[in-house]
Amino acid sequence: MKTARILTIICFVFLLPATLFAQQNKEQFINTLLSKMTLEEKIGQMTLFTSDWDVTGPTVRSNYLEDIKSGKMGSIFNAYTVKYNRVLQKAAVEETRLKIPLLFGYDVVHGHRTIFPIPLGEACSWDMAAMELSARVAATEASAEGINWTFAPMVDIARDPRWGRVAEGAGEDTYLGTQIALARVKGFQGTDLSKTNTIAACAKHYAAYGAAQAGRDYHTVDISENTLRDVYLPPFKACADAGVATFMTSFNEINGLPATGNPFLLKTILKKEWNWQGMVVTDYTSINEMVPHGFAKDNKEAGEIALNAGVDMDMQGAVYYNYTAQSLSEKKVKLADIDDAVKRVLRVKYDLGLFDDPYRYLDEKREASEVMTPENLAIARDVARKSMVLLKNEKNILPLNNNLNVAVIGPLADDAVNMIGSWSAAGDGKKATSLLQGIKARTAITGKVLYAKGCNINDDSTNQFAAAVAVARQSDVIILALGESAAMSGEAASRSDITLPGMQQELFDELKKTGKPIVVVLMNGRPLAITELDQNADAILEAWFAGTMAGHAITDILYGDYNPSGKLVMTFPRNVGQVPIHYNMKNTGRPFEANNKYTSKYLDVPNTPLYPFGYGLSYTQYKYADLKLSKSKFAMNDSLRISITVTNSGQRDGEEVVQLYIQDLVGSLTRPVKELKGFNKVMLKAGESKTLSFTIDADDLAFYNRDMVNQAEPGMFKVFAGGSSISGLEGSFELVK
Numbered sequence: 129m130k131t132a133r134i135l136t137i138i139c140f141v142f143l144l145p146a147t148l149f150a151q152q153n154k155e156q157f158i159n160t161l162l163s164k165m166t167l168e169e170k171i172g173q174m175t176l177f178t179s180d181w182d183v184t185g186p187t188v189r190s191n192y193l194e195d196i197k198s199g200k201m202g203s204i205f206n207a208y209t210v211k212y213n214r215v216l217q218k219a220a221v222e223e224t225r226l227k228i229p230l231l232f233g234y235d236v237v238h239g240h241r242t243i244f245p246i247p248l249g250e251a252c253s254w255d256m257a258a259m260e261l262s263a264r265v266a267a268t269e270a271s272a273e274g275i276n277w278t279f280a281p282m283v284d285i286a287r288d289p290r291w292g293r294v295a296e297g298a299g300e301d302t303y304l305g306t307q308i309a310l311a312r313v314k315g316f317q318g319t320d321l322s323k324t325n326t327i328a329a330c331a332k333h334y335a336a337y338g339a340a341q342a343g344r345d346y347h348t349v350d351i352s353e354n355t356l357r358d359v360y361l362p363p364f365k366a367c368a369d370a371g372v373a374t375f376m377t378s379f380n381e382i383n384g385l386p387a388t389g390n391p392f393l394l395k396t397i398l399k400k401e402w403n404w405q406g407m408v409v410t411d412y413t414s415i416n417e418m419v420p421h422g423f424a425k426d427n428k429e430a431g432e433i434a435l436n437a438g439v440d441m442d443m444q445g446a447v448y449y450n451y452t453a454q455s456l457s458e459k460k461v462k463l464a465d466i467d468d469a470v471k472r473v474l475r476v477k478y479d480l481g482l483f484d485d486p487y488r489y490l491d492e493k494r495e496a497s498e499v500m501t502p503e504n505l506a507i508a509r510d511v512a513r514k515s516m517v518l519l520k521n522e523k524n525i526l527p528l529n530n531n532l533n534v535a536v537i538g539p540l541a542d543d544a545v546n547m548i549g550s551w552s553a554a555g556d557g558k559k560a561t562s563l564l565q566g567i568k569a570r571t572a573i574t575g576k577v578l579y580a581k582g583c584n585i586n587d588d589s590t591n592q593f594a595a596a597v598a599v600a601r602q603s604d605v606i607i608l609a610l611g612e613s614a615a616m617s618g619e620a621a622s623r624s625d626i627t628l629p630g631m632q633q634e635l636f637d638e639l640k641k642t643g644k645p646i647v648v649v650l651m652n653g654r655p656l657a658i659t660e661l662d663q664n665a666d667a668i669l670e671a672w673f674a675g676t677m678a679g680h681a682i683t684d685i686l687y688g689d690y691n692p693s694g695k696l697v698m699t700f701p702r703n704v705g706q707v708p709i710h711y712n713m714k715n716t717g718r719p720f721e722a723n724n725k726y727t728s729k730y731l732d733v734p735n736t737p738l739y740p741f742g743y744g745l746s747y748t749q750y751k752y753a754d755l756k757l758s759k760s761k762f763a764m765n766d767s768l769r770i771s772i773t774v775t776n777s778g779q780r781d782g783e784e785v786v787q788l789y790i791q792d793l794v795g796s797l798t799r800p801v802k803e804l805k806g807f808n809k810v811m812l813k814a815g816e817s818k819t820l821s822f823t824i825d826a827d828d829l830a831f832y833n834r835d836m837v838n839q840a841e842p843g844m845f846k847v848f849a850g851g852s853s854i855s856g857l858e859g860s861f862e863l864v865k
C-alpha cells in the first residue's frame with residue numbers, strides 16, 4: 129500500500145507539471161499563431177465548406193480548392209481517401225501564407241466503410257463496450273482514409289417515432305442516452321486525439337432537436353427550461369465533461385430562439401456554466417436559416433447573431449466568409465469573439481497533431497490495410513447480433529432447426545443496399561449481406577431455402593403475391609423480411625404514418641392464409657406501429673438496419689448461434705395517435721382507471737404501448753428474486769445499495785439487461801412515473817444466478833426545481849428492478865434531509 133502511495137505522489141509531482149507545460153505550450157503556440165493572422169485568415173478558420181464528393185445538405189460549392197489556397201476556408205467536409213485529401217491538405221499547408229492545416233470532417237455515424245447497425249439499433253444492445261468498439265473501428269477506418277473529425281455522436285433524446293432522425297440516436301431515455309454518448313465519444317476520440325487512429329468527435333445537435341413538434345424534421349421546439357435541462361441536455365453535458373472536441377448546433381429554435389443564435393445555450397450554459405473549451409460548429413447553413421426562422425433580417429445579421437451567441441465555425445453558410453469583416457468594421461461583432469472562435473478551432477487542429485504533421489492522417493499503407501478487414505467485419509457482425517430485439521416468439525418457434533424448408537420472402541429479404549441504413553457515409557450497400565445471402569451462406573442448413581420478393585417496399589402493387597404464396601406453400605416456415613427503405617428514416621425523413629409501408633401488411637395477410645408459421649424480421653429506422661403483426665405473426669425479430677453484416681447476424685439469431693439479448697430503447701406505440709408515448713411520462717391528476725370514465729385515456733386504444741422501453745425477449749427465461757435495499761431511508765450525503773438476484777431459469781445461456789428504475793412520489797415539480805437510474809448486462813449460463821448491486825445517492829435523484837437548481841428532495845421513492853420498464857420487483861425507500 130505504501131509503495132502505491134509513493135508511486136502516486138511521484139506521478140503527481142512529475143506528471144502534473146508536464147501536463148501544465150504542455151497546456152502552456154499549446155496556448156503559447158496558438159496565441160503566437162493568432163497574433164500573426166490577418167482578419168481574413170481568422171475568418172477563414174471559422175469557415176467550413178463541403179467538397180462535392182458527397183452531398184449532405186441543400187447547397188454545394190465547387191470552388192473550394194481556390195478558397196483553401198487563399199486561406200479563406202480552414203476546414204472541409206465530405207472529402208475522403210488519402211489521395212483526394214492529400215491534394216487539399218497540400219494546398220493548405222504549402223500554398224497559404226501561414227500553412228494552417230485543414231480539418232477533414234465527415235458524418236462517420238455508424239461506421240466508415242464497415243457499416244455497423246444504425247445507432248438506434250446499436251443502442252438496443254445496452255452494451256457500452258460494444259458501442260465504444262464500434263466507434264473505435266469507425267475512427268480507425270475513417271482516419272485511415274484521411275478523415276480527422278466526425279460529426280458524431282448524435283446525442284438527441286428522441287421520443288417521437290415520426291421523426292426520421294430517431295435512427296441516429298440512442299432513444300428516449302436520458303440516463304441511457306448519456307452512457308451511450310460517452311461510450312461513442314470515447315470510441316471516436318480514444319484517450320489521445322493526436323494518435324492517428326483517433327478522430328475529433330462532435331456532440332450533436334445542440335440542443336433538443338428531437339423535441340420537434342409533430343415529429344416533423346427541423347420543426348419548432350417549445351419546451352420548458354426544466355425539460356431542456358432534465359431531459360435533453362445531460363448527454364451533451366456528459367460529452368462536454370468527457371472532453372468532446374466539438375459541438376454542433378441544431379436547426380431548430382427553442383422557445384423562439386434558434387439554437388444557432390442562442391447565447392443562453394452556447395455561452396451561458398456550454399462555455400460558461402460547463403466551462404467547455406471546445407469548438408462549436410453550426411449545422412449545414414443553419415446560420416442562414418435564421419432568416420426564414422424570422423430571427424434575422426438577412427444573412428449578414430444572422431452571422432452577427434451567431435458570432436455574438438458563441439458560434440465558432442460556419443458550416444457551408446458562407447456567412448462569416450462574406451460578412452464578418454464588414455460586421456466587425458461596423459462594430460456589430462467583437463474582435464475578442466472572433467479571436468476566441470479562431471483559438472477554439474486551432475486547439476482542435478493542435479490536439480489532432482496537425483501542426484506537428486499535417487499529413488499524419490494521409491497514410492496510403494493504413495488505407496490499404498485497415499479498412500473492411502475481416503476483424504472489423506467480425507466486430508460488425510457481433511455488434512449487429514447484440515443490437516437485435518426479439519419482440520415475439522410464440523411457442524418458441526425460434527431458433528429454427530437446420531432441416532426446415534424455409535421460404536425467405538419480403539421486399540427486404542434479398543436487399544443488401546438498404547441494410548446499411550441512413551447516414552452510412554462511405555459505406556457501400558453492395559458490399560453488405562442480405563438476409564437471403566446470410567441464410568444461404570449458413571452451410572449447416574440442410575432444408576430447402578426458397579425465395580420470393582412478395583412485394584416492393586413502398587408501392588401498391590400486389591402482382592408478386594401469388595409467387596410468394598406458391599413458395600410459402602412449399603416450406604415448413606416463412607421468414608418474412610418487412611420494414612422500411614433506408615431513405616424512410618434519417619434526416620428530412622419524417623413519416624406521419626408509422627405502419628408498414630406499401631402492401632407489406634397485405635402480403636403478410638396473404639401468407640398467413642397458407643397456415644404456415646411466419647417469422648417476421650423487421651428492418652426499419654424507427655419504432656413502427658405493427659399491432660396486426662404482433663397479433664398474427666408467430667415470431668418477430670427487430671433487426672433494424674443492421675449494417676454490412678446484417679444477413680449473417682440475423683441468420684445467427686434465427687438459427688440459434690446467438691441468443692438475442694437486445695432491449696428496446698424507444699417505445700413502440702400501438703398507433704401514431706398515441707405519440708408522444710414513452711415510459712417516463714407523468715401520472716396526471718386523473719391516472720387511468722379501467723372502470724372510471726373520467727380518467728386519462730383514449731376511447732379507442734389502451735394507454736399502454738405495443739412494446740415498452742427496456743423490453744426484449746430471449747431464447748431462455750430469466751427470473752428475479754430477493755430485491756434488497758441496504759436501508760429503508762438515507763440522508764442526502766449518504767447512499768443506498770440495492771441488490772437483486774437474477775436467474776437464468778431456461779435451457780440456454782444468455783445475456784440479460786437488468787434494469788433499475790426509481791419513482792419520486794412527491795416533488796416540488798411533478799416527476800415521471802419511472803426513471804431509469806442503472807442497468808447491467810450480464811451473461812448467465814443456463815441455471816445460473818447472479819446478484820447485482822446498484823448504488824443510489826442524492827445526485828441520482830436530483831432534478832431541476834422551480835429555482836432551476838439541480839437537487840434531490842426528501843421524500844418517499846419507489847424502486848423497480850427487472851428485465852424491462854414494466855416488469856420486475858418493487859421496493860421503496862425514503863430520502864431524508
Ligand code: GLC
Nearest residue numbers: 184185235279332411412619
Ligand atoms: C446535416 C445534418 C448533420 C450533419 C451535417 C453535415 O444537415 O443535420 O447531422 O452532420 O449536415 O453533413
